Amino acid sequence: MEQEEEKVSNAFIPSSLSSFDLEQVLHALPSNALNHLFSLGVCVRCVLRLFGIKGPICASVDNGSENPLDSTTSNEAKLCNICLGILQFRFYDDREKRVLQKDTAYDVALLIADMVKQERYQFDTFSLEVSIPPLILQNETSVWSYMQKKYGSEPWFQEKLHTGCISIKDALKFSLINPLENLLGCKSSLCPFRIRLTYTHTKALEGVAKCSENDGSCKRRKTGESDLIGQRPLSSTVEIESFDSSKLFLKSASEPCHFSYNCSRTPFYFGGRYLKYSRNVSQTRWIIDDERMGEASVEEIIGTKVLQACRGDNYKFHAAGREDIDVRMLGPGRPFILEVQNTRLVPTEQCANNIEKMINEVENKLVRVKNLKLVGSDGWNLMREGEAEKQKQYAALVWTSRPLKDEDFQQVSSLKDLKVVQRTPIRVLHRRSPLEREKIIHWMKIETVAGSSQYFLLHLCTQAGTYIKEFVHGDLGRTHPSIGSILGCRAEILQLDVTDIKMECFLT
Ligand SMILES: [Zn+2]
Missing domain, CATH: 3.30.70.2510 (Alpha-Beta Plaits)
Structure with missing residues (x-):
């Protein structure tokens, strides 16, 4: 058994690895579990982050060639069964419409930085956001459940339960942030300018732990809450009572994720x-x-x-x-x-x-x-x-069916805070519900128009929401009182201007 697993591990770790301490890091891990993960088709970066080892993941440097992880991952022929290529920098580029295999995190960062520069955004800091398909999180949960069943009693696993693993999102951010900061010439932080990386997968909707029809062994496993993996103790992500350890329900994929990236800024x-x-x-x-x-x-x-x-x-x-x-x-x-x-x-x-x-x-x-x-x-x-709160002032050019006298002018201007009841006007009835509203006309003033006794300017100040045209002509009795009913004649509005809007607190 031990022998067999050794072989598998050698197939996954190129023997040429000598720089860095990757080999050392990997050898420090429990070899049986390590090899087991490799045999499940888990990539090196995923293995490291599952064990909570951050260093090598974010060790990507500017020229990209000095992190042995990069050559390891890009040499892996098989798509990782957990991250589906995300941490192997393999993806279907939605812009280029083909599958790309980048050698290093730096190369991915280059792609993103080019896009940001093309859009000519002005910024002095950026925040990086990553979204990944649920399929991946479900795969991750499956692997953990399986590993817990197998190694849950071993001390190193107990220890992991407290430290927790690194999520795929974080692992990707760790590897991209340094090169991005250098390429964009500024630091990252939580800010209104966001670079969004979106990974989707065509199989994403199918879900991962679809049990085969004759097998009900994984009925009880939850799939909806795997989103937080890596941000909470591992123990809570695993439900194993009904889990059959002889089977692992991984939804492996032959296609890498679709990758798109864009920027957005809060309004x-x-x-x-x-x-x-x-x-x-x-x-x-x-x-x-x-x-x-x-x-x-x-x-x-x-x-x-x-x-x-x-x-x-x-x-x-x-x-x-x-x-x-x-x-x-x-x-x-x-x-x-x-x-x-x-x-x-x-x-x-x-x-x-x-x-x-x-x-x-x-x-x-x-x-x-x-x-x-x-x-x-x-x-x-x-x-x-x-x-x-506001009051509005208007100037209306009004025609009346009889000439107006001084008494009329005085009567109108003597009315203060006049209460008017308005049923929804006929002209807006097709789009407003029929209601009865009470509005206040604070004051009115009539200004004569030279050479005419049937045309005049009506200045008035009303509560917000008053229908002015209807207040003048009465809207067939739907607005009462109205200028028409007050003067005892027909009144029509010819032109209307808003002349003032008083608001309590804003933009005065
Ligand atoms: Zn992976």
């Missing part, structure tokens, strides 16, 4: 106020049946400029309330937040100032922005809270 938030001078620009992109409503949108005018300036992937626009497409937004403007995703550049206050200038210098002047600045991700919540 930046810009806050400010916008003004809209056009009655043909919607707040957000508005398409009905492939046809654009209005000539542009506030969202796109601001969003595309910011996106270009920061070289991001995408943006999301959030405003405090909205006005209709034919309503202008004047005065100090309406507060908004723009979330910019995965920016290549790190925006600064100066950058925000420049973007504001760029938007405001566009010739057609449909939209302007004010006070554009970087805000934290909590800006969004602040805006919502402020919105609930």
